[in-house]
Amino acid sequence: MKMTPLLLVFGGLMVFWASVFAMVIIPAITLDRTPSEIWRPWTEKEAKGHDLYVKNGCSYCHSQFIRNFDWDLGAERIAASGDYAGQTPAILGTERTGPDLSQAGGEHPDDWHAAHFTNPRFTRPESLMPSWEFLGKENLENLTAYIQAEGGRDADFRVARQQEWKQAALAAYQSGPDANIQWLHGQIPAVWQPMPNPYPATPADLGRGKKIYQQFCIHCHGSMGDGNGAAAPYLQPPPLNFTLLRRHLVENRYIGGIFYYQIMNGITGTGMPYFKRELESEKIWDVSNYLAVMFLGYTDANLEPRGIEASYEPPWKNGYEAPAAEDVK
Numbered sequence: 582m583k584m585t586p587l588l589l590v591f592g593g594l595m596v597f598w599a600s601v602f603a604m605v606i607i608p609a610i611t612l613d614r615t616p617s618e619i620w621r622p623w624t625e626k627e628a629k630g631h632d633l634y635v636k637n638g639c640s641y642c643h644s645q646f647i648r649n650f651d652w653d654l655g656a657e658r659i660a661a662s663g664d665y666a667g668q669t670p671a672i673l674g675t676e677r678t679g680p681d682l683s684q685a686g687g688e689h690p691d692d693w694h695a696a697h698f699t700n701p702r703f704t705r706p707e708s709l710m711p712s713w714e715f716l717g718k719e720n721l722e723n724l725t726a727y728i729q730a731e732g733g734r735d736a737d738f739r740v741a742r743q744q745e746w747k748q749a750a751l752a753a754y755q756s757g758p759d760a761n762i763q764w765l766h767g768q769i770p771a772v773w774q775p776m777p778n779p780y781p782a783t784p785a786d787l788g789r790g791k792k793i794y795q796q797f798c799i800h801c802h803g804s805m806g807d808g809n810g811a812a813a814p815y816l817q818p819p820p821l822n823f824t825l826l827r828r829h830l831v832e833n834r835y836i837g838g839i840f841y842y843q844i845m846n847g848i849t850g851t852g853m854p855y856f857k858r859e860l861e862s863e864k865i866w867d868v869s870n871y872l873a874v875m876f877l878g879y880t881d882a883n884l885e886p887r888g889i890e891a892s893y894e895p896p897w898k899n900g901y902e903a904p905a906a907e908d909v910k
């Protein structure tokens with residue numbers, strides 16, 4: 582067949598309409614618009630938050646759908662078309678510079694979002710997400726409401742759980758340091774309470790711990806570990822002042838397992854996030870040792886050798902002693 586200008590135009594149009602048919606018309610006909618079991622309508626605040634999300638280009642960095650092969654990234658739920666019923670536009674996004682947000686509701690309490698939206702570096706020191714403080718308090722509240730609705734009914738359950746635990750965490754915080762420590766440790770299973778840190782507190786381990794502290798913790802717990810980081814004014818209860826934990830050492834000279842458990846799981850209802858998806862086991866032990874040595878002046882590392890570098894000496898041979906009651910008054 583000879584190529585003529587007419588044939589070129591006709592062929593081009595054929596290709597165009599074939600693509601429209603495959604990518605627009607077939608999906609439009611076959612798309613299931615029945616709401617899924619987690620779907621619920623937005624409130625007015627959430628709808629305003631959705632608008633802000635669209636207008637401010639959050640979708641350039643965040644996606645809102647989870648694919649089958651994302652299970653191994655710790656996904657909560659694979660996206661179903663009914664999750665998006667009635668959303669205009671449904672902002673699926675394609676970029677994942679930041680995490681997927683389709684199940685972000687209830688991951689963090691509202692106060693964490695207030696700190697994070699004001700300046701993401703407050704809660705995550707190396708974040709590249711822009712600050713949204715310029716949007717003003719009301720807009721940030723709407724944006725938070727929208728994010729807390731991500732995940733529909735599943736998210737509502739998580740949000741309610743955060744709110745319930747927040748009451749308990751606040752009540753404990755307001756009852757003073759001893760009651761607060763008792764409450765915090767009361768949530769930790771008994772086997773973790775007498776567990777020493779199995780990693781030695783060598784300068785190399787502490788150096789790694791310091792780096793992790795600076796990358797993940799410092800703007801909440803503060804450079805002195807006293808809880809006075811830049812995020813502190815936004816958080817209720819505020820980040821823990823680690824130096825208060827010297828009181829704990831009077832009764833129980835083990836702290837490694839307690840730190841590990843709290844850092845791994847986070848503390849529901851407070852701004853303390855879980856790190857089990859981001860930090861491998863060794864990193865959590867290293868940062869635990871760093872907290873203990875830097876802010877408590879103590880470590881229980883290698884009290885009992887646990888199969889690694891068993892030749893290390895117990896710490897009291899190297900000058901670490903648990904404080905006596907009169908030292909912490």
Ligand code: HEC
Nearest residue numbers: 637638639642678679680685688701705708709710711728
């Ligand atoms: C330039 C890219 C970028 C843009 C634009 C951006 N983010 Fe982010 N976002 C990130 C990165 C990276 C993270 C992970 C680090 C952190 O927590 O800040 C993140 C984290 C988050 C988280 C916390 C997720 C979690 O569970 O820890 C939320 C919520 C969030 N962003 C919402 C938004 C909203 C809403 C907007 C628009 C107003 C937005 N982001 C715009 C990059 C971006």
Ligand code: HEC
Nearest residue numbers: 704765797798801818819820821840843844851852853868
């Ligand atoms: C967004 C702020 C924030 C970040 C980031 C954060 N924390 Fe926390 N952390 C808190 C809050 C809030 C509490 C609970 C305070 C309370 O209930 O009194 C807490 C509690 C803790 C506890 C509990 C101690 C105990 O004895 O029960 C540990 C351990 C801890 N944080 C370590 C870390 C480490 C390590 C990092 C970084 C890898 C980190 N935190 C990052 C806010 C934060």
